[in-house]
Amino acid sequence: MVVILSSRSERFKQGKALRHKTPREAHAELKGSMSRDAVALLAKSDPDRVPELVPERYARMMLNPFAFLRGAAAVMATDLAAQPMVGLPVQAGGDSHLMNFGAFVTPEDNILFDVNDFDETLPGVDFTVDLKRLAASVAVAAFSAELSKKQARAFAAETVKAYRWHMAALAKLSPLEIWHSRIDLEQEIDVIGGGGLRRKLAGVIAKARGEGLSKDDNFPHLVSGDDPKIVDKPPTIFHLDQKADAHHRLRGERVFAAYRKTLMPDRQRLLDRFTMKDLAFKAVGVGSVGTFCCVGLFLTGDNEALFLQIKQAQNSVLERLGSKYGYKGHQGRRVVEGQQMMQAASDMFLGYTQDEDSGRQFYVRTLKNRRLGGVSEISEAEALSGYAQLCGRTLARAHARSGDPAAIAGYMGKSEVFDDAIASFAMAYADQTVVDHAALVKAKTLAKGGKSTAKKAKAA
Template sequence: MDILRARTERFKHGKALRHKTPRETHADLKGPVTRDAVAILAESDRDRVPELVPERYARMTQNAFAFLRGAAAVMATDLAGQSVAGIPVQAGGDSHVMNFGAFVTPEDNILFDVNDFDETLSGVDFTVDLKRLAASVAVAALGAGVSKKQARVLAAATVKAYRWHMAALAKMSPLEIWHSRIDLEQEIGLIGNGSLRRKLTAVVDKARGEGLSKDDNFPHLVSGDVPKIVDKPPTIFHLNAKADARHKLDTGRLFAAYRKGLAPDRQRLLDRFTLKDLAFKAVGVGSVGTFCCVGLFMTGDSEPLFLQVKQAQRSVLERLGGKLGYKGNQGRRVVEGQQMMQAASDIFLGFTQDEASGRQFYVRTLKNRRLGGVSELSEGKDLSDYAQLCGRTLARAHARSGDPAAITGYMGKSEVLDEAIASFAIAYANQTAVDYAALVKAKVPVKAPKPATANKKAKAA
């Protein structure tokens, strides 16, 4: 449908798509029992840092929700056989509830937004992200001891929040949509649950810069003549490139290529810092073992800047089939997707490549803005309000690249799609439990060996 047509025509087009794909068909879960989830996970092991593959599985075997977080490739494989509405967007690709969070914009506003774009891809049906989000809500709720009936209600409420916010966005002009945002401080005032309000208020305080030093996952400096990042294995450590050539990076060329891709004003800002140290940092669940490091940059007055350099591989959404794919630097794919979906992007966001290894990366300011473990948010109404906030946020992200009028026309005013995707979410939660049990039964190695760290005198950069 031509995006230049009037929104009333685009709305009718979306509504007409119901004849091709009835909304009720999204309740179905077709075919996941025919594939081997453990084998799909193992496919990417060979491309990961060997020392951290056991750590990846250790994190995934903690519970069913942790499994779901690390199994984006499994769910993408399953979603390839599901119904689609036929309305493409820039998809996040891994839109579970823990991939949303708070961050501070360059203008010092605190926004709530999608914050993980490793799997982002354009031209993907909007229902793909929506189904992963709803499924994650169901899995989180069941993991917290909620009944299946209530978990289904929570998943439906998430889809409803997406649908309602998309309908509101469909009435706006393209510029109004582009400039819309989810202001976290305003959202707190709209949340009825006191417990969640307090937790999100704490997030705001943290995003304002309080308490960063208390987080052991955040790199710290060692005072001395040569500032460096503290080793805290298995999360943060210095790799010994002499012990394994696969870990070696030409940092000079890597950051020179990154700098070249930045806008002139960002280049000038970056030039005020010098790279002092580089350490490996294990991140997330699904990303554990991909090559990810943190660069410590400092000014002449010892003012630090941490830049995360994270390996970008092909998006798991290519498993959906068709003509989906991205040709070029996968780091650039992540950067473009983030800029498309987020209300405000990191000023140091960029991409680069290590020519010797062929690894492709995206670069961003290392952030420490997170909402905590899902167990803290999955207690009764906490998860309900939080999941609905994620639903509204995903709608805003999709509306920037997709056609909100067509999406609204397809979804309609009734709860048909809400209920259908909620049914899918429960079915997928059941399948996730089966897949999680299969991974545990497989007894994959979960005790991480000692990382190949450099000696104290070795220079990491």
């Protein structure tokens, strides 16, 4: 917990003084042993996932180095443990790559751009951890878009610069002003120069307003009629067999009843206007594939729908940073509290629960269909750069809510020294990600070949 009692100028000086302990240039080098086995690190979480979906997880990660990076938060957390820390803690997102930001509509009908994934969130983590993952993801995305290394490095530096400048601006505000600050997407369009990104964000706004949801195969569709149900679209959306063992089913009514108790009374009253009608499994993301995730369909008496996503919460990968980062409480509550700390306007149905049969812990939120398209869809250099800078400003706003913006701004300073150092790290980690992705492809290709050979031998 950050307790701020001294003046902004004093805290700025305190942050600046931390450069003596951890010079800004120290962040440029990728430290630690990169001979670690990334494939083995990934495999450690396999036993905790639904076995049938583990191959799907790896299939998604094998697509390209950026897809690998998205699914390899645990690998990067292991690597970040060896990197220099400043000593300025924040509520960290834990998985702040480019695609874990998105747009959503607030109850006041504003469209905000914000951090949008909190599975790995953890309090008390150095601000550089999230920033290095974001910068590395920018460099890897540029590689995947077949841009030059010079462009990739420049984009990573621009992202850090956007974070640094926005943090400096926030440091001048009062705590209440910081808390109420937000990134309004419609206002961002007015200041973004790139035409490609302008068009992309305009499409996001249209989707956030509810236009075109029926055309999105990632969002559940309903069987129309007197008894609406979620349409099966295997392998991503399908109904569970309630006669299966406890690890392959979920007693929805009981689990959602426990979740209801974690909501504020006004939210309980609102939820009571809906009745649960259906429950289906939904495979999500890249890194989360195989964790237990379901979508509950809730309807009013007039068949007005509410979709609630119930997602398994496991230990944060940031616990790999060291023994002091362990979280002892309910993992679903960790995610809920982290989201409420970092987001400008949190989901009104955010809560947590547990399945007593399997022992799994979950968090619950409204199922949203609000994310920006894949990085491949904004591969134009100018659009990718503008989007990355938007993410940098957004991360600064999220960190300023829990951390000390004046001290962080003091450490980073007014020059580009810090930007340049993190950009160097990002490029080194992007190169390492290419190597790790190739190792995964090779391992899975050999494993598949071995199984085919064994199958042929058995048949013979």
